[in-house]
Every structure is written in C-alpha cells, then in structure tokens.
Amino acid sequence: MIEVASLSRSFADKKRGVVHAVNDVSFTVAPGEIFGLLGPNGAGKSTCLRMLATLLAPTAGRASVNGFDVQRSPARVRESIGFLSGDMGLYQRMTPRELMLFFGRLSRVDEATLKRRSGELIERLAMSGFADSRFDKLSSGMRQKAAIARALIHNPPVLIFDEPTATLDVVTAGIVEGFILEAKREGRCILYSTHIMEEAEYLCDRIAVINEGRLRTTGTMEELRAVTGKQRLREVFLDLLERQVA
Amino acid sequence: MRLSLILVILRREVIDLLRDRRTLIGMVVLPLVAFPLMGIGVSKFIEETGKKNEAQATTVGVKSLEMTPDLQAAIARSGMRPIVEKDLRTAIEQKRVAAGIEQNGQQIRLLVDATRAASNLVADRLRTALAELKEERIRESLAKLSVPAAVLQPFRVERVNVASERKMGGFLLGTMLGYIVILLMFSGGMHPAVDMTAGERERKTMEALLASPASRAEIVLAKILATVVALYATVLLTLGSFFISMKSSAMMNDAKFAALLGNISLDWGTLALLLLTMFPVALMAGALMIAIASFARSFKEAQSYLTPLLLLVILPALLGGLPGTELSPALSLIPIFNASQLLKAVLQGEFTMANFLTTFFANVAYAGICFYFALRTFKNENVMFRS
Numbered sequence: 124m125i126e127v128a129s130l131s132r133s134f135a136d137k138k139r140g141v142v143h144a145v146n147d148v149s150f151t152v153a154p155g156e157i158f159g160l161l162g163p164n165g166a167g168k169s170t171c172l173r174m175l176a177t178l179l180a181p182t183a184g185r186a187s188v189n190g191f192d193v194q195r196s197p198a199r200v201r202e203s204i205g206f207l208s209g210d211m212g213l214y215q216r217m218t219p220r221e222l223m224l225f226f227g228r229l230s231r232v233d234e235a236t237l238k239r240r241s242g243e244l245i246e247r248l249a250m251s252g253f254a255d256s257r258f259d260k261l262s263s264g265m266r267q268k269a270a271i272a273r274a275l276i277h278n279p280p281v282l283i284f285d286e287p288t289a290t291l292d293v294v295t296a297g298i299v300e301g302f303i304l305e306a307k308r309e310g311r312c313i314l315y316s317t318h319i320m321e322e323a324e325y326l327c328d329r330i331a332v333i334n335e336g337r338l339r340t341t342g343t344m345e346e347l348r349a350v351t352g353k354q355r356l357r358e359v360f361l362d363l364l365e366r367q368v369a
Numbered sequence: 370m371r372l373s374l375i376l377v378i379l380r381r382e383v384i385d386l387l388r389d390r391r392t393l394i395g396m397v398v399l400p401l402v403a404f405p406l407m408g409i410g411v412s413k414f415i416e417e418t419g420k421k422n423e424a425q426a427t428t429v430g431v432k433s434l435e436m437t438p439d440l441q442a443a444i445a446r447s448g449m450r451p452i453v454e455k456d457l458r459t460a461i462e463q464k465r466v467a468a469g470i471e472q473n474g475q476q477i478r479l480l481v482d483a484t485r486a487a488s489n490l491v492a493d494r495l496r497t498a499l500a501e502l503k504e505e506r507i508r509e510s511l512a513k514l515s516v517p518a519a520v521l522q523p524f525r526v527e528r529v530n531v532a533s534e535r536k537m538g539g540f541l542l543g544t545m546l547g548y549i550v551i552l553l554m555f556s557g558g559m560h561p562a563v564d565m566t567a568g569e570r571e572r573k574t575m576e577a578l579l580a581s582p583a584s585r586a587e588i589v590l591a592k593i594l595a596t597v598v599a600l601y602a603t604v605l606l607t608l609g610s611f612f613i614s615m616k617s618s619a620m621m622n623d624a625k626f627a628a629l630l631g632n633i634s635l636d637w638g639t640l641a642l643l644l645l646t647m648f649p650v651a652l653m654a655g656a657l658m659i660a661i662a663s664f665a666r667s668f669k670e671a672q673s674y675l676t677p678l679l680l681l682v683i684l685p686a687l688l689g690g691l692p693g694t695e696l697s698p699a700l701s702l703i704p705i706f707n708a709s710q711l712l713k714a715v716l717q718g719e720f721t722m723a724n725f726l727t728t729f730f731a732n733v734a735y736a737g738i739c740f741y742f743a744l745r746t747f748k749n750e751n752v753m754f755r756s
Contacts, residue, residue: 206580212573216388228377229581
C-alpha cells in the first residue's frame with residue numbers, strides 16, 4: 124500500500140551546505156498495519172511524510188501510495204491519503220461540518236455520500252454538540268476531532284499522521300489513539316510519526332527508527348527488543364541512537 | 370485544471386471573506402461612503418469658505434478719509450467700507466482689513482494678501498470698480514472732443530469653450546475617479562490577498578489544502594479569483610456609489626458643480642465600459658497581490674510587502690487622470706496609468722476602440738504574467754514551507 128525505495132531529499136542551506144534531510148530511506152506499509160516512524164526532532168520524519176503526501180518532491184528514489192507514484196501521479200496520491208499533522212491549523216471562520224464538506228468536495232465525493240459520511244463521522248467522534256460552531260469557539264480536543272474527521276471524510280485507504288497528538292492533553296490524545304486503532308481494524312494503511320514512545324509502543328505493529336535522515340532499523344517491538352536487549356521502547360530507541368553514535 | 374475544484378476553493382474563500390469584518394470594511398464600507406462623504410465634504414467646504422470670505426471681504430484700508438473723488442467713488446461702487454490705517458501692510462497682515470488702497474498722483478495701488486481669498490475678493494471688486502470708473506472718465510473725455518466711444522473698441526474678443534458639458538464633467542471627474550477607484554480597489558483587495566496566503570500559512574491551514582487532491586495551479590487560481598471577487602466588489606460599489614452620488618448627493622447643491630456633473634452620461638453603457646475597463650485591472654491586481662503576499666512568512670510581513678505596492682500604484686493612477694495626458698497606443702501599454710486614462714476618456718465620452726482594446730488586452734496579458742509568478746511561488750517548496 125505504501126512502498127518507499129531509496130527515498131532521499133536534500134536541500135541547500137547557506138550555513139550548513141547541502142543537508143540530507145532524508146537519505147536513502149526504504150520501507151513498506153501493508154493495509155491494516157500501523158507503521159510507526161520514530162525519531163528525534165529534525166530526524167527527517169516530517170520531510171519523509173511530506174514527500175509521501177506530495178508536498179515536497181524527492182531528490183532521489185521513488186515512493187508509491189496506494190499504487191500511485193508520488194511524482195508521476197501526485198493528484199491520485201493525494202486522493203488516496205488522509206493527511207494529518209499535529210500542528211495543522213483549522214479555518215477559524217468555518218465549522219467542523221463545513222470543513223468536512225469542503226475537503227470532501229475537493230476529493231470529489233458526491234453530495235449524497237458526503238452528507239451521509241459527514242453525519243456518520245459527527246456521530247462516531249461525538250461531535251454533534253459542536254459540529255456547527257465555528258472553530259474559533261472550540262477547544263483543542265474538539266478541533267482535533269474535527270481534524271481527524273477532515274482527514275477521513277473521503278474514506279482514504281491510506282492515513283499519514285505526523286505527530287497528531289504532540290500538542291494534545293492525555294484525554295484528547297486518547298481519543299485520537301482510539302480512532303487510529305479503529306482505522307486499522309477497517310483495513311487502512313497507517314503511517315504514524317511520533318516521538319512519544321508509549322504511544323508508538325501501544326499503537327504500532329512495526330516501528331522504524333530514523334535519525335539524521337537515515338533509517339536505522341525496522342521491526343516489530345519483539346524484534347527491536349531482541350536486537351537491543353531492552354524492554355521498553357524508550358530504552359530501545361536510546362540504545363539504537365547510542366549504537367549509531369558509537 | 371479542474372473547474373469544479375477551483376469553484377469549491379473559490380466558494381470557501383469568498384464565504385470566509387464575507388465572514389471577516391476587516392475585509393468587509395475595506396471591500397464594502399469604504400467604497401460606499403467614500404464618494405458621498407467626499408461630495409458632502411467638498412460641498413460643505415466650498416459653501417463654508419464662500420460664506421467666510423464674503424463675511425471678511427467688507428473692509429478696505431485707506432491712509433486717510435480725505436481721498437480724491439475718483440477713489441471715493443470707486444470704493445463706494447465696490448461696496449467696501451473704508452477704514453483708516455497708518456500702516457496698510459501691517460493692517461492687512463494682521464487681518465484688520467481685507468485689502469488696502471492708496472493713491473499717489475495718477476498712480477492707484479491695490480495692496481492685497483494673495484494667499485487670502487477674502488483679500489483677493491476685495492481687490493477684485495475694487496479693480497472692477499476702478500476699471501469701470503476709468504472707462505467712464507475716458508468716455509466723458511472723448512465725448513467732450515466729439516470722438517465716438519466706438520474708437521475704444523475697434524474689435525471684440527470672445528473666448529468660446531468648444532468642449533461639451535459632458536467632456537468638461539469628465540475632465541474634472543476623470544482626474545479623480547481613476548485615482549480613487551484604483552486606490553480603493555487595491556486597498557480593498559489587500560487584506561483578502563494577505564489573509565488567503567500568508568495568513569493561511571501563519572494559521573497553518575495551508576498544508577492541509579496543499580495535501581488535498583487540488584493541484585497547486587487550481588489552488589492559486591481559486592485564491593486569485595477570490596481576491597478578484599473582493600477587488601471587483603470594491604470597484605462595483607465604488608462606481609455605484611459614485612454614480613448615485615453624482616445624481617443625488619450634496620454635491621448637487623452647488624450650482625456650478627451641478628452644471629458640470631449634471632450632464633455626465635449616467636447610462637448603462639458608460640457604467641458597463643467603466644466596469645469592463647477595470648475587470649482586467651482587477652485580475653492583474655489579484656494575481657500580483659497573491660504572488661507578492663505568498664512570499665511572506667507572516668501576515669505582518671505580507672502587509673509590509675503590499676503597502677509599497679499601494680504607493681507604487683498611486684503615481685500612475687494619479688498621472689493617468691491629470692489634464693494634458695492623452696491615451697496613445699504606446700501609453701495604453703503602461704499598467705494602471707492606462708486604466709486611469711481610459712476611465713477618464715470613457716467619462717468624457719472620448720475614447721477610441723483601438724485604445725480601449727489595447728488597454729484591455731494589455732492588462733489581461735499583465736494579469737497572465739502575474740498569474741504565472743503567483744503559480745511559481747506556490748510551486749516553490751522553499752517559499753511554501755519555509756518557517
């Protein structure tokens with residue numbers, strides 16, 4: 124469902140010269156799988172996800188999402204994904220219902236389906252109390268629910284989440300996590316970037332550790348424990364980073 | 370490009386604009402009140418200044434009340450009240466008298482403060498009275514010599530203004546109309562353009578839009594069109610307000626002004642031509658503003674980029690309306706100036722189809738160039754994702 128092969132992205136920086144934000148990264152994510160992308164700040168997670176969302180063009184390598192090449196069929200890729208980032212804003216003068224309808228129409232969902240689906244999402248995410256209130260009057264938890272609904276309105280087979288709980292409180296983060304697990308049960312392919320270890324351990328089927336643009340290791344939690352001899356993901360993660368330094 | 374997606378984004382942007390109070394003030398309120406306020410303001414100003422000048426133009430300073438009969442007659446004829454002042458210059462400067470008059474033999478001298486309307490008014494009245502008196506004395510002398518008074522006037526000179534009243538009105542109004550319409554249009558579109566680009570980036574809503582199935586070209590075109598909606602709404606309201614003001618505002622209280630304005634054609638054809646002239650200018654302005662504002666990281670930065678643009682627009686808009694400049698095929702290629710000129714020409718009822726078409730298509734071409742730059746900005750990852 125997501126295939127990434129030797130994907131690279133570099134850019135020129137006046138002070139640092141050529142910076143390899145993502146360097147020769149490869150992985151695959153299957154339908155019904157949550158694939159976690161872990162790394163410290165500046166590791167290259169967001170750049171990698173932005174390339175898969177066709178927001179940034181790769182400088183080398185290739186990637187496909189839902190069978191569509193990110194460079195040759197960017198519009199088809201964007202139709203196939205629900206992209207959500209933790210620091211994404213919402214239109215202050217719109218309501219959650221209007222937001223869903225807007226993004227649904229951009230994905231060319233027909234009006235009848237759109238109405239039905241937005242109603243379902245409002246119900247599932249318990250948004251009926253604020254679905255018609257403007258975002259500037261909503262709490263962060265309400266907003267994040269609406270953001271999830273926006274990402275799912277066109278029923279995408281692939282979800283790309285970039286630190287969606289980074290700015291949320293525990294309760295709201297729990298709502299997001301619950302929804303991600305539900306999306307997995309529905310058979311969606313989920314690429315999940317985070318630096319919250321507990322969350323990754325709880326949600327992800329497989330985890331990849333990325334640092335300085337390079338993918339250091341990939342595996343299930345058991346496989347990573349076997350490699351490092353550590354139990355908790357935090358320890359596994361730090362161990363992998365230390366090995367890299369050594 | 371998919372029209373349906375462009376329309377979806379355009380609709381959202383327009384609804385968003387209509388929900389934004391700041392945009393509404395620039396787009397609706399200002400254009401609606403500009404002309405009526407200006408009309409009332411100008412009319413009141415003229416009326417009040419006239420009254421004030423009339424009230425002040427009643428006295429003339431003289432060195433002594435013992436004057437020659439001619440001078441006494443001239444002062445009496447002008448309706449001024451003579452006031453004795455030793456130092457006439459100081460008396461005029463200190464506004465104790467509006468003007469002064471003194472005689473030294475055959476020489477009569479009028480002392481006037483040319484910067485004061487009341488002083489000029491008194492001097493004009495005295496000069497007229499003196500000229501009439503002078504002519505009477507000459508006629509009397511000629512009569513004593515049995516010379517016919519006709520020798521004084523071997524021929525008559527008459528100056529005839531061949532410009533139609535419509536042209537005169539267009540001349541006066543064209544000078545200010547282009548400037549005001551263009552300036553209000555640009556200021557009305559500034560906030561929407563900033564809000565849809567730098568504002569959206571600042572609020573972090575841009576990334577979700579860019580990750581939607583809409584292409585960059587579709588997004589940028591929709592944003593340009595939404596800005597054009599704001600710009601053109603400003604033009605529509607400004608011109609509408611202008612036409613209504615001309616017909617019914619306080620401007621009409623002034624007889625001279627009403628005579629000039631009253632014959633300006635207020636037909637649909639003139640209005641349609643004015644609107645048609647402004648359409649490609651709005652397209653160009655929308656694309657240019659989106660292109661410039663897209664470079665900015667924040668709302669404030671975008672405003673600081675667009676404010677100089679407003680200043681750049683003022684000069685050609687003003688020059689285009691100035692008397693003495695006329696549209697030629699070459700001048701029709703200068704953006705803003707050409708529109709300001711054409712607005713004046715349309716009001717005067719004097720424009721050629723060649724100039725109209727050159728101006729129209731030149732501005733369409735400029736709009737295309739600006740769209741290209743706006744698209745390039747939106748496709749530039751370094752610009753769109755810089756922080």
